[in-house]
Amino acid sequence: MSYTRRSARWALVVVATWLITACGGAPAAAPTAAPAATEAPTAPSVIDAATATPAPVEATATAAPAPAVATLNGITLPADAAPADQQVYRTFFNATTTFTTVDFLVSVYEEGGAVTNVLSEPLIRLDNNFMPQPAAALSWEANADGTEWTFHLDPNLKWSDGTPVTAADYVSTFQFAADKTHAWDFAWFFAAPGEIKNWSKVGAGTVPNDQLGVVAKDANTVVFTTETPAPFLPAKLLYSTPLQKAAFDKNGPLYNNDPKTSVSSGPYILKEWTKGEKLVYEANPTYTGSNKPYIQRVECIAAKPETFFAGYRNGDVDALGGEFIGAAETQIIAADPELTKQVTKNANDFRTDYLFFDTKTKPFDNLKVRQAFSHVIDRDSLIANIIGPNQAIPAYSFLMPGFHASNSKELSTIQNYDVAAAKKLLAEAGFPDGKGFPKITLWLRNEPQVRQDAAAAIAASLKQNLGIDVEVSNKEQKTFMEALNSKPTKIQFGMVSYGIDFFDASNMLGVWHSDGRHNWNNKDFDKLVDEASASTDTAGRLKQFQDAEKLLVSDVGGIFLFHRVNSGLLKPYVVGKALEPNNAGFNGIQWPGFSAYSNVPGTMYINNTKTK
Helix, strand or coil, X not given: CCCXXXXXXXXXXXXXXXXXXXXXXXXXXXXXXXXXCCCCCCCCCCCCCCECCCCCCCCCCCCCCCCCCECHHHCECCCCECCHHHCEEEEEEECCCCCCECCCXXXXXXXXXXXXXXXXXXXXXXXXCCCEEECCEEEEEECCCCCEEEEEECCCCECCCCCECCHHHHHHHHHHHHCCCCCCCCHHXXXXXXCECCHHHHHHCCCCHHHCCEEEEECCEEEEEEXXXXXXXXXXXXXXXXXXXXXXXXXXXXXXHCCCCCCCCCCEEEEEEECCCEEEEEECCCCCCCCCCCCCEEEEEEECHHHHXXXXXXXXXXXXXXXXXXXXXXXXXXXXXXXXXCEEEECCCCCEEEEEECCCCCCCCCHHHHHHHHCCCCHHHHHHHHHCCCCEEECCCCCCCCCCCCCHHHHCCCCCCCHHHHHHHHHHCCCHHHCCCCCEEEEEECCCHHHHHHHHHHHHHHHHHHCCCEEEEEECHHHHHHHHHCCCCCCCEEEEEECCCCECHHHHHHHHCCCCCCCCCCHHHHHXXXXXXXXXXXXXXXXXXXXXXXXXXXXXXXXXXXXXXXXXXXXXCEEEHHHXXXXXXCCCCCCCCCCCCECHHHHEEEECCCCC
């Protein structure tokens, strides 16, 4: 998760979404070289998911003609599916970490178990192109300025105890999330931009909970009011899986921790939770939503990360995330044709690694110095020789291919690898061949060895090509973040990464706003991002975001190195529409993963090749 920001949009009129619980958090473990290199996915035609019209509700995956097998809740399995008793999906979670909840709005940083948020319905969900789909809300609309959003709930939704899902469940859940005594660890998310009315005041205890800008108009209509125009609010409301008000009032916020008190309106019910060992979900036989699952049982198994790869190869689980695949595992995969076929790639949280500067002090207040630095980074070599070709694609801009508003191809010539241009620019800045340039330190944020090696390669290139001495220093996360966030910043030159909190360019580009993470400031950039963030004009806001990013790249607010790619493993018998390559060429389980936030439960199944 990010510690301070992020962006996105959605709705029948204005809609888009993507929040990752890992934006500014600790960097993931570093995989190294991967199997055979693959070309970077081609960016799809630019579509603003924030203003896209949701597709019709997709009740089930495309059904094949008979023969087919009926299973729970009237669902009919595809003709090539394994029998119902083999519709079991298994995955590992880290046994060395503890978690206290499976509900996002109870806790984000203490949420866990590999599969979460399948026990209730969010207002919207995403398909594998990150386009909004109706979930608990069949439709939604905004007022003229985007400060009031009305969501119309599916009147057929029921909790597993037979009671209806109502707007009151959503209202009470959001009041709990904002409540001062709860001290939710992700409360900043529903603050600016597009803050829910009185969110911060409720959190501070200066306004009562019932004054929060989330109200029930009637049993099936919930209305959100924001302090400022928020055309991206539906995107943020991907994270809206409610707690049942009655169960909460009776048993408290952790009622879903025990199968005896757990109540579900989502595709699954909690069957077993043995702390530190196993978490098991089964298909909800009373589920009345549009994400009815083929997978009848989900088993989340505790294990130590160093055993994950061997467990996957032994058939203990059906999937393995790329963050658990390192150099040794990569070599094994590359030498095994069957394992190589099981590699899947996704954009994860659209994370970009980049260099940044203190642009208010010498020598980085000089644009030509920053431009010179940008032209000595051989991104292709970094990826091929250090990061791993299946783990990243070159970045010449902040927004990754496949992300709405991405304009990677057009911007790729601005910070390209060009040593001759770099030397000329540095000389024009008054430092010919690095003469007179001070020795500098490149700060890293608790990075694993692979990204320390990448930083060392960057430092070597600066020395070899520009005559500049650079020391690389890998700092503890707390030390790094405190220095970064100091006013003025205490980091002269740093390397860090950022991924989305929600799927909108306002979230990503907001990092570079004058009140954001870095001290690079550009009033024209701020104006473009502010106007686009509040706009309901799809084409217009898209162009403004692209114009803003061009300013960022041209003025070298940062030097963009590579976009991370998650290359994991998935058994070949795990199939379904949601796992097919998306518009950006990524396949497998896309963000936001196996949850009610996505259409994965309603389209993924085990085919009969597992039986064979």
